[in-house]
Amino acid sequence: MKKLLILSLLIVVSCNQxxxxxxxxLFEKSEGTETPTYKEVTSYYKDLxxxxxxxxxxxxxxxDSGNPLHLIVFNTDGKTNKNEIKTSKKNRILINNGIHPGESDGIDASMLLLRNIVQSDSLKKVYKNSLICVIPVYNIGGALNRNSHTRANQNGPKEYGxxxxARNFDLNRDFIKQDTKNAQSFSEIFHAVNPDVFIDNHVSNGADYQYAITHLFTQHNKFGGDLGTYLENEIRPYLENSLNKKGIAITPYVNVWGTTPDKGWSQFMDSPRYSTGYTTLFNTFGMMVETHMLKPYKIRVEQTYELLFSMLDFTEENSTKIKDLRAKAVEKIVENKTYPIQFAVNRDNPTKFNFKGYEGSYIDSKVTNGKRLFYDKTKPFEKEVNYFNNFITTKEVTIPKAYLIPQGWCKVIDRLQNNNIEFTRLKNDTIITVEVQHIKSFKTVSNPFEGHYLHYNTEIESSLEEIQFLEGDYLIPTNQNGIRxxxxxxxxxxxxxFFNWNFFDTILQRKEGFSPYVFEDKAEDFLSKNPLIKAEFEAKIKTDTTFAKSSVMQLNWIYMQTPHYEPAHMRLPVFKIQK
Structure with missing residues (x-):
């Protein structure tokens, strides 16, 4: 009886422990050769x-996979809910992993990062003023599509996503158009966290060289002003020096295709479709980490891990300055009165630095009947190269006081709402004098790109007109956090x-037209009553030989001058109120 009592007590104690x-x-257990499945990642963080x-x-x-997007938050104050994230005054770092699940380095590095911080009293003390927020796997559908073959150029891990x-979108092209639920949910996380610093972990393709890790900060001229200067002159040098002290060599992302890096290269321009291009629209310091695909997986993960710590340290040490720059950013943009929207590489002002590469040459292919690029790892070199990381503005616009958008353009309004854009709605039908924009010209890609036929080289022409707006249309002031x-x-x-991403393509097609045999009489009557237009018409016949040979073109030109021509054709449904 006594033994049974003792056994019972032992069972109770055991159950209460x-x-x-x-x-x-799994990365550690496999000695740096494997990465966990999506379910293993989420299970790990739940246990943590x-x-x-x-x-x-x-x-x-x-x-799009049907699964929710998770956010893991480290906060020494204890359990954190969504509202507490939004109201916290701490430093805010957002780390995104698995946007391309075959590039899983950040997934493993972040698991090690949070575990090692939370299990160390000294590290918890170091980062007590920080909210470290991690998206464990962003592209869940891709992570569930696990295989060992689709990363043909990559050295490990054994299996990956x-x-x-889930709908075959490249999520690192979707931050503006937001075709996917992933991107819509990301914007919810992003605006909840409002990060001071954003890090997106990737693995590179392209040239071969000695480095196992590269950095791709958002382009500093595009970021602009004090933010861009601070990024280029303070953050980038700090990161490079910090990793160098740890024995890790890092270089700017080697943006080279079809040639060798020793000839130099230009910085990758991260337009807003990309993660860092999007996050910097809200004055967040952004960078992509690009490890080198041919280096062993273990080394890539370990160096990503060390880079994350270096960026955490910089944010912790410089939090006051970072927050001050971000707080003043909108005011600075509004003060400038104009905003740059197109850039070009400045070939006259390269940055020079010593690059550690391998000699490359073109040799006869043993597979095809052509030449192939071959990097000779027995011939490493270190030489000065030109890095063209300075860009110049090629087009800028005057910042309007506000935009007006008719309420029918709901897909545009949805995306504005997803990004916390402030607006009011007209209370009455109103005629307002606005700047009207017509699409003058544009080009379109010949092949589909991420579910769209993307426009480019778009040109507009503007005029002032009185336009009838309706109760419920959207008035959007520019003097707000979302101005960029x-x-x-x-x-x-x-x-x-949005125009280039096809949101307004219906304006490019006429909905009404004319039959020439009917319109001939109306055209004659119209010209007789409008002598100035008639004179312009006759002059065009004399100066434009193609026009002079086409009666259809001539009737169409007249039609477009008449009240019959629909005003919505080629007219952008985005109207400006200037100051």
Whole structure:
């Protein structure tokens, strides 16, 4: 009886003891050759959250896979909900992983990062003023499409996910157009966190060289003003020096295709379709990490891990300056009165630095009957190269006081709402004098690109007109936190404008027309009553030989001058109120 009592007590004690969870990752268990599945990643973070009060695991919106997008938050104050993230005064760092799940380095590095911080009293003290927010796997659909073959140029891990998401979108082209639920849910996370610093972890393709890791900061001239200067003169040098002290050589992302890096290269221009191009629209310091695909997986993950710590340290040490620059950014943009929307590489002002590469040459292919590029790893070199990371503005626009958008353009309004854009709605039908924009010319890609036929080289022509607006139409002031977002999406000539992404394509097609045999009489009557237009018509016949040979073109020209011609054709449904 006594033995049974003792046994019962032992069972009770055992049941009351907290089970120790083994937080050794698959990456560690496999000695740096494997990465976990999506379910293993989420299970790991759930256990970490259950075991440590400083770790919270939150669900945001759905993704195209049907699964929710998770956010893992480290906060020494304890469990954190969505509202507490929004109101926190701490430093805010957002780390995005698995946008391309075949590039899983950041997934493993972030698991190690949060575990090691939360299990170390000294590290928790170092980062007590920081909210470290991690999206464990952004492209869940791609992560579930696991295989060992689609990364033909990559050295590990053994298995990984696929680049396309559940609907085969490349999510690193979707931040503006937001075709996917992933991108819509990302914007919810992004605006909740409002990060001071954003890091997106990738693996590179392209040239071969000695480095295992490269950095791709958002382009500093595009970022502009004090923010861009601080990024280029303070953050980038700090990161390079910090990693150098750890024995890790890092170089700017080697943006080279079909040639060798020793000839120099230009910085990749991250327009707003890309993660860092999007996040900097809200004055967040952004960078992509690009490890080198041919280096061993273990080294790539370890160096990503060290880079994350270096960026955390910079943010912690310079939080006051970072927050001050971000707080003043909108005011500075408005003061400038104009905003740059197109850039070109400045070939006259390269940055020079010593690059560690391998000699490359073209040799006879053993597979095809042509030549192939071959990097000789027995011939490493270090030489000075030109890095063209300075850009000049080639087009800018005057910042309007506000935009007006008719309420029928609901897909545009949805995206403005997703990005916390402030607006009011007209209370009455109103005639307002506005700047009207017509599409003068544009080009369109010949092949589909991410579900669209993207426009480019768009040109507009503007005029002042009185336009009838209706109760419920949207009035959007530019003097707000989302000013960059508005200018980059609503200005048709901007690279990733809503126009270029086909949101307004219905204006490019006429809905009404004419039959020549009917319109002939009306055209004659119209010209007789409008002598100035008639004179312009006759002059065009004399000076334009193609026009002179086509009666159809002539009738169409007259038709477009008459009240019969529909005003919506080629007219952008984005109207400006200037100051």
């Amino acid at each position: 907290k089970k120790e969870t083994d937080f050794t990752t 959250s259950d075991s440590y009060s400083e770790i919270s695991m939150l669900e945001f919106g759905k993704t 696929f680049r396309g998401n 977002y508005l200018l980059e999406t609503l200005e048709a000539e901007a690279v990733d404008s």
